[in-house]
Amino acid sequence: MKILAIALLCMWVRGAVAQEERAIDNFAGVGVRAMGMGGAFVGVADDFTAMYWNPAGLAQMQQREVQVSFLRNSRANDSIFNGTPGRSELTNTRFGSLGFVYPYPVYRGSLVLAAGLTRIKDFDWNLNQKGDAEGLTADHTFQHEGEMALAGVSAAIDVSPAVSLGATLGLVSGEDEAVSEFDWADPQDQFYEQRFRARDTFTDEYKWTPYAVLGAMLRTPRDEPRYRLGATFTTGGTHKIGYVFRGPSSYDRPNPCQHLLPEGTPDSPLADNYSSVECDDGTVGEFPDEEWNNTYELALPFEFGVGASAEALPGLT
Known part of the structure; x- marks a missing residue:
């Protein structure tokens, strides 16, 4: 047998750049009706979710509305590691939105106010890798958990019988925690170590x-419109992001299995970063994590949206 002295997969060493792209995509889906239309809701926008899609659409609402929604995630990821297939499943229920719409009584036209909280980004994701490499059996898991949410207020007003304008002002915040766990086992007893483990977390x-x-929004006729045309402009904003990384230290450490080597064998420090190493005789060496933290900024672009809708048949838009 021999001491393992090869550099194993170091996928857990990641930088802020690897995390920031998650805020660019990963749309959570706002509103069941809107998502049932594939997100083509800018030209409809006739419920609370208009505060996100097109606040001008709120002017269509004539009744008070309270909305509470939850999101159900169910997804699976398939992977192949050195020819070995793996599969991971993610199933959970998350808060979606909570909002209130209030049509303010006016003599002519429409003035509608709204306020609420809605989830706009979904960071939940996982992956499992299993397989063999360098005589070791691998079982690795990678997981993201978190979200971004919008808390805001909206107002919409009719400026003419056919045209309404609206605006939403709010604040966006959130968190994304990534956890990576690596597990290498030595089932063939090739080395004095029988298991290597590493775990790190990266929190944004x-x-x-x-x-x-x-x-x-342009609509005609004003009441129970058959044709609607909507347009929106959304600020991107510059996000200030604080991150914390916790993981195995990067310097060489004594091998806890050194005592199993024949007497007189030179010291053989660990060649990689681990959270723990288990020896063939059951001895376990555990190593403290290091922590790094810093901040960075992520500037997102402006967004423009245009949508139109038509009522082909009564009740069918």
Whole structure:
């Protein structure tokens, strides 16, 4: 037998750049009706979720509305590691939105106010890798958990019988925690170590960032419209993100299995970063984590949206 002195997979050493792209995509889906239309809701926007899609659409609402929603995630990821297939499943229930719409009584036209909290980014994700490499059996798991949410207020007003304008002002914040766990086992007893483990966490905290949506809607006729055309402008904002990384230290450490080597064998420090190493005789060496923290900024672009809808048949838009 021999001491393992090869550099194993070091996928847990990641930088902030690897995390920031998750805030660019990963849309959570706002509103069941809107998502049932594939997100083509800018030209409809006739419920509470209009505060996100097109606040001008709130002017269509004539009744008070309270909305509470939850999101159900169910997804699976398949992977192949050195020819060995792996599969991981993610199933959970998350808070979606909570909001209130209030049509303010006016003599002519429409003035509608709304306020609420809605989840706009979904960071939940996982992956499992299993297989063999360098005589070792691997069982690795990678997981993200977190979200970004918008808390805001909206107002919409009719400026003419056919045209309404609206705006949403709010704050966006959130968190994304990534956990990576690596497990290498030696089932063939090739080495004096029988198991290597490593675990690290990378947490991004998105500070409160101003967020605004400006919207306009043209509809005809005004009441129970058959045709609608909407347009929006959404600020991107610059997110200030604080991150904390915790993981195995990067310097060489004594091998806890050194005592199993023949007497007189030179010291053979560990060649990689581990959280713990288990020897063939059951001895376990555990190593403290190191922590790094810093901040960075992520600037997102402005967004423009245009949508149209038509009522082909009564009740069918």
